[in-house]
Amino acid sequence: MKKLPLPDGRVRIVPSLLAADFANVRGDLQPLVKAGVSWASVDVMDGHFVPNLAFGPDLVSALKHNGTGKVFLDAHLMVSNPDVYGPIFAAAGADWVVFHLEACRSPRALIKKLRKLGVGVGIAIKPKTPAKSLFPYLKDLDLALVMTIEPGFGGQKFMPKMLSKISALRVEIDRQGLKTWIQIDGGVNAETAVLAASAGADSLVAGSAVFKQRNPVSALKKIERAAQKAFMKSHLVKV
Numbered sequence: 485m486k487k488l489p490l491p492d493g494r495v496r497i498v499p500s501l502l503a504a505d506f507a508n509v510r511g512d513l514q515p516l517v518k519a520g521v522s523w524a525s526v527d528v529m530d531g532h533f534v535p536n537l538a539f540g541p542d543l544v545s546a547l548k549h550n551g552t553g554k555v556f557l558d559a560h561l562m563v564s565n566p567d568v569y570g571p572i573f574a575a576a577g578a579d580w581v582v583f584h585l586e587a588c589r590s591p592r593a594l595i596k597k598l599r600k601l602g603v604g605v606g607i608a609i610k611p612k613t614p615a616k617s618l619f620p621y622l623k624d625l626d627l628a629l630v631m632t633i634e635p636g637f638g639g640q641k642f643m644p645k646m647l648s649k650i651s652a653l654r655v656e657i658d659r660q661g662l663k664t665w666i667q668i669d670g671g672v673n674a675e676t677a678v679l680a681a682s683a684g685a686d687s688l689v690a691g692s693a694v695f696k697q698r699n700p701v702s703a704l705k706k707i708e709r710a711a712q713k714a715f716m717k718s719h720l721v722k723v
């Protein structure tokens with residue numbers, strides 16, 4: 485079993501490689517890793533569950549084996565058949581495999597299968613899926629992902645309506661005393677990161693607000709500082 489970071493009151497800003505330079509993903513990621521980033525998100529899209537295509541398992545193994553060393557990679561599977569692709573990305577070296585609840589007929593079976601493969605397991609929900617649909621699985625999950633945009637493309641606007649879902653998950657995870665990350669993904673920047681962290685998110689995936697900036701490292705650090713301050717203020721670091 486991989487030794488993955490557990491929620492510790494420190495908010496992680498997780499760069500989304502979908503916004504990186506596809507001709508130079510390693511080159512884009514390395515300065516962030518050098519600056520202390522230890523977690524990146526690999527968006528996997530099949531053109532069916534979402535109307536876009538992105539990243540295969542070979543990118544994960546390339547980054548794991550000769551790209552960026554110690555960085556943890558989470559494979560966010562926006563695919564209609566996570567039962568097939570989950571194990572493939574686990575074998576490719578993904579540290580977490582995050583699948584969509586809307587695409588999985590038997591989440592418990594897939595969680596079990598992925599656990600056996602030694603990866604961290606997350607379930608993602610699209611904007612229309614209620615937070616409580618994740619509650620029955622939380623104790624078996626390392627991560628719950630609330631999409632704050634309709635999945636498929638970077639550069640979209642953050643959906644503030646998702647904040648209540650984040651808070652509901654934060655209350656439930658704290659109530660159960662779980663060490664489960666609350667991750668959000670989509671439209672994260674220094675402003676929306678404050679809203680999300682105040683609501684209880686502690687892992688924020690950011691694409692354009694990092695990679696499309698003149699200085700991605702300082703852009704990420706700015707988001708991280710803002711999010712951390714907001715998280716500490718609202719959650720008095722219960723972890």
Ligand code: DX5
Nearest residue numbers: 500635636638639671691692
């Ligand atoms: C979209 C992806 C997101 C996206 C985030 O479905 O899952 O990770 O790349 O990009 P921004 O941060 O630009 O919204």
